[in-house]
Amino acid sequence: MILYTTMPLELVYPIEESEFAKRKTVNYDGISLIVEQDENQAYRVIQVLSTNPEHFLDVRFQPGAKISLS
Template identity: 45%
Template sequence: MILYTTMPQELIFPVENGEYEKQRVIDFNGVSLVVQQTEMNNYQIVRNLSTDPAHYLSSEYSPGQTINFP
């Protein structure tokens, strides 16, 4: 079976240690992001899943940034 996807293998076939249980995919301002919850309603960007090159150049969507998401 061949999977043609931008998702990392760890999200498709989760590992048993629970490291990826804290991560989720959200749509923030029209940009798909993998985020990890740090505090209540605060998320840290882990990965940018957008196909638009302009989203990668914007520091707002770069990994490590903290965003507020309801």
């Protein structure tokens, strides 16, 4: 089956509640990000919540990038 939609994959196929509980929204260098904490107390970027296109081009905030909030 092929599903054509403009909705994000997370809305079509929601993740488990336990996985969703690990995520949080943070403000890092003035940019809102959804991050997930890993076992090394670092944070992995999941999604950029900005309306500025330059923030999406910044390699520091690409999904999967590691950031430190300390």
